[in-house]
Amino acid sequence: MSVLIYAESWNGKFKKTSFEAVSYGVELAAKMETEAIAVTINSETTEELYKYGVAKVILVKNEDLNNFAANSFSDTIKQVADKVSAHTVVMLASSNVNSFAPVLAVKWDASLATGVIAEPTSLDPFTVNRKVFSNKAHADVVLSKENKILVVAQNSFGIKENEVAGSTEEQSVSAAAPNLVSESVEMASGKVNLMDAEIVVSAGRGMKAAENWGMIEEMADILGAGTACSKPVSDIGWRTHEEHVGQTGKNIAPNLYFAIGISGAIQHVAGINSSKVIVAINTDDEAPIFKAADYGIVGDAFKVVPELIEKIKELKG
Ligand SMILES: Cc1cc2nc3c(=O)[nH]c(=O)nc-3n(C[C@H](O)[C@H](O)[C@H](O)COP(=O)(O)OP(=O)(O)OC[C@H]3O[C@@H](n4cnc5c(N)ncnc54)[C@H](O)[C@@H]3O)c2cc1C
Numbered sequence: 001m002s003v004l005i006y007a008e009s010w011n012g013k014f015k016k017t018s019f020e021a022v023s024y025g026v027e028l029a030a031k032m033e034t035e036a037i038a039v040t041i042n043s044e045t046t047e048e049l050y051k052y053g054v055a056k057v058i059l060v061k062n063e064d065l066n067n068f069a070a071n072s073f074s075d076t077i078k079q080v081a082d083k084v085s086a087h088t089v090v091m092l093a094s095s096n097v098n099s100f101a102p103v104l105a106v107k108w109d110a111s112l113a114t115g116v117i118a119e120p121t122s123l124d125p126f127t128v129n130r131k132v133f134s135n136k137a138h139a140d141v142v143l144s145k146e147n148k149i150l151v152v153a154q155n156s157f158g159i160k161e162n163e164v165a166g167s168t169e170e171q172s173v174s175a176a177a178p179n180l181v182s183e184s185v186e187m188a189s190g191k192v193n194l195m196d197a198e199i200v201v202s203a204g205r206g207m208k209a210a211e212n213w214g215m216i217e218e219m220a221d222i223l224g225a226g227t228a229c230s231k232p233v234s235d236i237g238w239r240t241h242e243e244h245v246g247q248t249g250k251n252i253a254p255n256l257y258f259a260i261g262i263s264g265a266i267q268h269v270a271g272i273n274s275s276k277v278i279v280a281i282n283t284d285d286e287a288p289i290f291k292a293a294d295y296g297i298v299g300d301a302f303k304v305v306p307e308l309i310e311k312i313k314e315l316k317g
Contacts, residue, residue, distance in 0.1 A: 003029040004086035005038045005054060006077060008094055012044035016159070016196040017092035019052050023160040024152050025090035026053035028119055032088070039080045041065050041073070050166035052159065057168040058084070062175060068096045069178030074104035076175040081108065081147075083171070089149045093251075094195070101151050110147035117156040134247055134270035153274065154195065155253035194243060197226030199256045202245060202272070204230035206261020206282065206301055210238035215305045216260065222312050228252065230262050246271035261301045264289025281305065 005025030007018035022038055029036035038054045040046060042065055046057040060076055073096070081089055089104070091097045093114065105112035115131035117138065126143045131153060143150075194200065201220040207213060213227075220227045227243055234244040245252055247267040253274035260281045262268060269292045272278065280293035281304050290296045297304055 001032075002035040002037050002084050002086045003032065003088045003090060004077070004081050004084060005036060006089065006091040006097070007038045007040040007043070007049055007057075008092070008097065009040055009043040012042060014040075014043060014048055015092075015094065017094055017154060018049070019159045020154070020157055021090055021092040021152065022049055022052040022054050023162075024092075024119070024150075024157045026162065027160070028088070028090060028150075031119060032123060037084050037086065039077065041076060046168040047166070051161055051163050053162035053164055055164045055166040057166060059168050059170045060173050061170055062173060064177055065175060067178065068100075069180055070100040070103045072175040072178045073100045074107055076173045077104055078108045079173050079175070080171065087147055089147075091149070091151050093151050093153055097151060101149055105149055108147050108149070109145065110149045111143035111145040112149045112151070113141050113143055114151040116150045116152045119157075131274070134266075135251070135273050136270070153253065154251075155255075155274070155276075191221065192224060192226040194226040194228055194245075194250060194252060197252075197254050199223050199225035199258075200228050200245075200252060200254045200272075200275070201225045201258045201260070202228035202230070202243075202262065203233070203260040203301070204262030204268075205232050206263075207233070207238070212302075213239065215302075215309065219258070219305060219309050219312070222309065222316065225256075225258075226254070230265075230268050259289050259293070260305060262289055263287050264292055 003025050005021050008015050026036045036054050037056045038049050039058045041060045046059050049057050113128050113130050116128050118129050120128045127140050129138050129140055132139045203216045228245045229239040229243045231244050233239050234241045247270040251271045255276045257272050257275035257278045278293045279295045280289040281297045281301050285298045
């Protein structure tokens with residue numbers, strides 16, 4: 001029995017989420033007194049994973065898997081899980097993982113928990129805490145089948161360095177040919193990938209027009225942050241849909257989220273309420289965003305943001 005950790009890569013390079021997946025999986029395996037094994041598909045190198053405590057890595061190389069398809073990725077993980085006698089698969093939430101985890105659960109006859117935010121509270125029965133109702137509540141769920149899949153929510157566990165000497169075995173897997181042709185294109189317009197960003201500067205309709213986003217980008221730049229927006233902003237075309245966060249957009253969990261000129265409708269908050277600290281800037285002191293915020297500034301973004309930028313520049317020297 002082992003814990004198999006899926007380390008997702010993009011164009012051969014690991015995503016930050018892979019390191020969190022490995023950190024979680026290694027601790028889970030220790031708790032279960034079993035071995036942690038990572039599996040990755042078409043990654044250029046694997047050594048980076050050893051830094052997070054996994055000593056055994058399986059690298060699947062297959063050109064058919066260059067483009068993501070739920071049927072071929074789920075086939076691949078199932079085959080590897082069977083080969084290494086894993087009964088638990090750990091993955092970190094991403095759009096690809098969210099789409100193939102349920103397919104894997106059906107093919108592998110496994111119990112699936114998504115939105116997992118912590119290690120299991122009990123191994124027998126196997127019980128994990130997960131987000132429910134658009135992140136408004138948490139629930140303890142019991143995974144009753146022998147095979148289990150845990151999809152961990154981003155930034156809920158964190159990345160833990162714990163370097164070990166590792167080895168990688170290359171395996172060929174005859175995955176089912178993709179049943180749909182897909183092309184992967186990274187479209188994030190900001191300099192920092194929104195899903196990986198520790199800090200996110202986000203703005204809404206209060207910005208009035210697309211040409212007013214210069215100060216949002218400047219603030220993101222000096223903070224090394226990703227940029228995001230509310231749904232109507234991307235619907236109008238002021239920003240790309242890649243930046244839209246919320247119930248129907250991306251679900252993010254940065255350490256710091258700035259909501260500028262955003263009302264804080266429940267559908268928006270659903271996508272950002274796992275942020276560690278939320279700072280809201282809004283002219284309306286009754287805007288619902290202040291209920292979700294840890295810090296609030298009642299004021300005009302066109303005055304407040306430039307002042308903030310100056311202050312941040314001063315602090316950064
Ligand atoms: C099924 C469904 C799904 C949805 N999914 C999403 C989703 O995923 N994400 C999402 O964001 N929305 C979503 N929505 C839309 C959501 O309900 C809100 O309409 C939307 O979030 C509002 O966007 P906003 O806050 O940018 O704009 P507004 O509601 O127009 O708010 C603008 C805010 O800016 C403030 N403001 C104005 N001028 C300034 C200024 N100069 N300085 C500072 N503040 C100022 C105002 O006081 C106001 O609070 C969804 C709606 C539905 C029905």
